[in-house]
Amino acid sequence: MKVSTIITLKKDVLDPQGKVIHQALDGMGFKNVNEIRQGKYFEIDINEEDPKKAKLIVEDMCKKLLANLVIENYKIIETQ
Amino acid sequence: MKVSTIITLKKDVLDPQGKVIHQALDGMGFKNVNEIRQGKYFEIDINEEDPKKAKLIVEDMCKKLLANLVIENYKIIETQ
Numbered sequence: 334m335k336v337s338t339i340i341t342l343k344k345d346v347l348d349p350q351g352k353v354i355h356q357a358l359d360g361m362g363f364k365n366v367n368e369i370r371q372g373k374y375f376e377i378d379i380n381e382e383d384p385k386k387a388k389l390i391v392e393d394m395c396k397k398l399l400a401n402l403v404i405e406n407y408k409i410i411e412t413q
Numbered sequence: 414m415k416v417s418t419i420i421t422l423k424k425d426v427l428d429p430q431g432k433v434i435h436q437a438l439d440g441m442g443f444k445n446v447n448e449i450r451q452g453k454y455f456e457i458d459i460n461e462e463d464p465k466k467a468k469l470i471v472e473d474m475c476k477k478l479l480a481n482l483v484i485e486n487y488k489i490i491e492t493q
Contacts, residue, residue, distance in 0.1 A: 339419075339454050354455070358474060365460035365470070372454035374419050375434070380445035390445070394438060410490075 334382055336391045337411045340400045341372035375399060414462060416471045417491045420480045421452035455479060 342348050351370040358366055377394070381387040388409055395407040422428050431450040438446055457474070461467040468489055475487040 341454070341456065351455075354478070357478060361477060363470065363474060367458040367460055369458070370456045372456065374421070374452035374454040375431075376421065376450045376452065378447040378449070380447055390443065394443060397441060398434070398437060 334384065334387050335376060335378050335411075336387050336409060337374065337376050338391055338395055338399065339372055339374050339408045339410055340395070340405050341408070342370060343404055343406055346404045373399075414464065414467055415456060415458050415491075416467050416489060417454065417456050418471055418475055418479065419452055419454050419488045419490055420475070420485050421488070422450060423484055423486055426484045453479075 348370045351368070354371065355366055355369045358369070377391055379387050379390060381390060391409055392407075395409075396402065400407040428450045431448070434451065435446055435449045438449070457471055459467050459470060461470060471489055472487075475489075476482065480487040
């Protein structure tokens with residue numbers, strides 16, 4: 334089954350990449366943006382048919398490799 | 414309001430970064446992964462209270478800056 338996860342910077346952590354994209358959009362005429370924050374997205378196709386177990390495995394992956402929990406949060410968003 | 418968008422590589426496009434993460438996970442003992450694909454995630458806080466209009470603006474941003482439509486797809490996922 335496929336499980337997806339979104340990794341985002343914590344609220345208090347500066348996101349310079351997001352700022353640059355914000356400026357670029359501003360320069361292109363998108364004037365009504367307050368803030369942009371960029372994150373990472375992973376789509377993991379896993380050999381596990383039980384959604385709960387698959388989610389637990391992906392959570393483990395996030396903790397051990399995908400996310401830096403000091404500055405990032407992860408969210409497991411979709412299970413199909 | 415906040416609108417989020419996920420940018421992913423199209424199915425037929427190679428994802429070397431995902432492959433490397435796959436190998437790393439494999440080396441760490443996660444043996445039951447079939448495939449990992451990485452994408453980008455943007456959380457856009459926009460000065461527009463109408464969800465439909467906000468989505469249209471973000472779609473426009475995806476087409477003009479955030480996504481490379483030759484090799485990437487975008488999905489607008491969440492509107493709060």
